Amino acid sequence: MSELLYKExxxxxxxxxxxxxxxxxxxxxTLKQLGVDADKIRRTSVVSYECEINLIIHSLGGQMCLEVTDEEIIVSSSDKGPGIKDISLAMKEGWSTASDSVREMGFGAGMGLPNMKRHCDEFILNSAPGAGTEIVMKIKI
Ligand SMILES: Nc1ncnc2c1ncn2[C@@H]1O[C@H](COP(=O)(O)OP(=O)(O)OP(=O)(O)O)[C@@H](O)[C@H]1O
Ligand SMILES: [Mg+2]
Structure with missing residues (x-):
């Protein structure tokens, strides 16, 4: 059993x-304060930022969670909807439903989800239209 060191x-x-x-x-x-290795912090920063921006742009609101155990860093998100219709399409590089105004801010390249998957050791995405989206990303320490 891994030991939970931190949760927020x-x-x-x-x-x-x-x-x-x-x-x-x-x-x-928090990860810096816990003395986590710089490369793991870099990877966690990439996945958490992409995830946070997706909640702001695409969701109806939700929350993120950081858990640190003696074995891994877990960044997760859950939101109130609207859910993702076609997950395999959403995971494709370059596919985005972002509006023109969001694209003007520099988002909407359709690179967030593929980037999140690439930078973690385990990536789980559960979503259904009408319900919400849940993402769990694990980075081994
Ligand atoms: N939390 C979410 N809720 C609903 N739809 C989402 C959520 N996260 C992603 N999506 C859908 O998946 C698509 C792809 O997401 P991804 O992060 O890869 O690209 P993007 O956010 O559109 O652009 P970028 O991340 O490059 O700024 C989004 O355009 C959106 O349709
Ligand atoms: Mg994104």
Whole structure:
């Protein structure tokens, strides 16, 4: 059994571009304080930032969670909807439903989810239209 060393939850609101990146910044700070290896912090920062921005842009709001055990870093998210219709399409590089105004802010390249999968050791995405989306990403320590 792995031992839970740290757990924190960060609410993330829909369209809250003013606070965008705050949850990821807190996650990064915590990992530094816990003395986690720099490369693991870098990978966790990539996945947590992409995940947070997706909650802001695509979801109706939700939360992120950081758990650190003696074996792994777990970043997860759950949101209130609208869910993802076609997960394999959403996982494709370059596929995005982002609006023009979101693209003008520099998001919407369709690279977030593939990037998240690439930078973690385990990636789980559960989603259904009408329900919400849940993502669990694990990085081994
Ligand atoms: N939490 C979510 N809720 C609903 N749909 C989502 C969620 N996260 C991702 N999606 C859907 O999956 C698509 C692909 O996501 P991905 O992060 O790869 O690209 P993007 O956010 O559109 O662009 P980028 O991440 O490059 O700025 C999104 O355009 C959106 O349709
Ligand atoms: Mg994205």
């Amino acid at each position: 939850i960060y609410p993330v609101d829909k369209d809250d571009f003013v606070r965008a990146g705050e949850a990821s910044a807190k996650i990064k700070r």
